[in-house]
Amino acid sequence: MILAYIEIADGEVKKTSYEVAQMSSALALKMGIEVMGIAFGKADTSKLEVIGNYGVSKVIFVNTETTINHNLAEIVVEIANKYKISTLIFPKSLMADAIAAKVSIKMNAAIINNVSEMPEVGTDFIVKRSIYTGKAFAKVSLNSPKKVISLRKNAIKLTPTSQKASIENYSGFVSSNTIKIKETSKATGDILLTDAEIVVSGGRGLKGPENWHLIENLAKALGAATGCSKPVSDMDWRPHHEHVGQTGVKVAPNIYFAVGISGAIQHLAGVNSSKVLVAINTDPEAPFFKAADYGIIGDAFDILPKLTEATKKIK
Numbered sequence: 001m002i003l004a005y006i007e008i009a010d011g012e013v014k015k016t017s018y019e020v021a022q023m024s025s026a027l028a029l030k031m032g033i034e035v036m037g038i039a040f041g042k043a044d045t046s047k048l049e050v051i052g053n054y055g056v057s058k059v060i061f062v063n064t065e066t067t068i069n070h071n072l073a074e075i076v077v078e079i080a081n082k083y084k085i086s087t088l089i090f091p092k093s094l095m096a097d098a099i100a101a102k103v104s105i106k107m108n109a110a111i112i113n114n115v116s117e118m119p120e121v122g123t124d125f126i127v128k129r130s131i132y133t134g135k136a137f138a139k140v141s142l143n144s145p146k147k148v149i150s151l152r153k154n155a156i157k158l159t160p161t162s163q164k165a166s167i168e169n170y171s172g173f174v175s176s177n178t179i180k181i182k183e184t185s186k187a188t189g190d191i192l193l194t195d196a197e198i199v200v201s202g203g204r205g206l207k208g209p210e211n212w213h214l215i216e217n218l219a220k221a222l223g224a225a226t227g228c229s230k231p232v233s234d235m236d237w238r239p240h241h242e243h244v245g246q247t248g249v250k251v252a253p254n255i256y257f258a259v260g261i262s263g264a265i266q267h268l269a270g271v272n273s274s275k276v277l278v279a280i281n282t283d284p285e286a287p288f289f290k291a292a293d294y295g296i297i298g299d300a301f302d303i304l305p306k307l308t309e310a311t312k313k314i315k
């Protein structure tokens with residue numbers, strides 16, 4: 001049996017978890033075994049039933065507000081043992097990464113992350129994963145009977161059906177005795193950078209923090225999160241948690257706007273899993289244009305207000 005790990009944020013199943021559900025169910029079909037899901041968080045049943053659209057017809061729902069990965073990993077292992085789970089598939093997120101790592105140790109399972117497509121199943125179980133910050137791929141054979149797979153964002157094209165999942169409430173006890181959360185508060189902005197469907201990021205081309213309202217206005221109009229290049233956070237124009245790249249946050253939104261960012265390899269390493277890259281830069285030779293799907297050669301100070309106005313009109 002395969003277990004799909006489902007993440008919930010703000011009462012909604014995250015898109016990456018639909019990708020996990022779809023891959024889990026397709027893999028189960030290929031292997032001739034069954035699939036089920038486990039979801040943690042707070043969400044209405046109607047939201048969880050949608051997981052069935054992606055082929056997972058039964059979901060154990062752990063209705064909890066705890067975000068302590070240690071406690072959640074224990075429940076995953078308990079369910080995995082109960083249902084004789086051989087393969088667990090996780091979405092890519094900080095929280096899921098931590099849980100997947102703990103689960104793999106507790107279950108003595110092989111773990112592989114950044115998986116970018118459906119595994120090949122035959123005499124060997126072969127997984128394709130991205131390596132070197134997305135610049136290359138490696139095919140890896142997993143020989144352990146128990147496997148933990150972490151799926152890269154945007155690796156699966158969703159093809160929903162109208163099937164609904166049945167939801168079973170977890171009847172066990174959610175322990176919180178080891179670590180207790182006293183308070184949680186969001187960093188900045190309404191949308192978390194790592195979860196955002198759209199990101200508007202600014203670089204040194206914005207000239208200073210006093211101009212960031214241009215980035216924020218476009219982000220607000222698009223319903224996007226804001227990011228920045230490393231020098232921008234190093235100079236304290238923006239907080240460090242917004243720094244995107246090899247040494248910062250890695251993002252994989254549907255659209256990534258790079259405004260006044262040159263496109264250094266270290267920045268691109270954090271954005272190259274995005275579906276569509278848009279570069280706005282005065283310099284037609286800026287390296288970002290080589291990576292971008294769309295490019296606007298021009299001054300951010302002219303273009304950003306126009307894009308913001310145009311977005312507001314369309315919306």
Ligand SMILES: Cc1cc2nc3c(=O)[nH]c(=O)nc-3n(C[C@H](O)[C@H](O)[C@H](O)COP(=O)(O)OP(=O)(O)OC[C@H]3O[C@@H](n4cnc5c(N)ncnc54)[C@H](O)[C@@H]3O)c2cc1C
Pocket residue numbers: 202203204205206228229230231232243244245246247248259260261262263264265266267270280281282283286298299300301
């Ligand atoms: C070990 C290491 C790790 C690193 N990790 C990261 C990382 O994780 N993330 C990261 O971002 N960087 C990282 N860097 C730094 C990286 O190499 C680049 O220096 C950095 O990304 C450049 O930032 P930038 O594009 O904002 O600035 P610049 O390179 O100065 O580019 C500014 C761009 O703005 C354009 N511009 C100027 N005025 C305007 C205007 N009015 N309108 C539109 N465009 C304009 C310019 O043409 C230029 O292309 C790392 C470097 C090292 C050595």
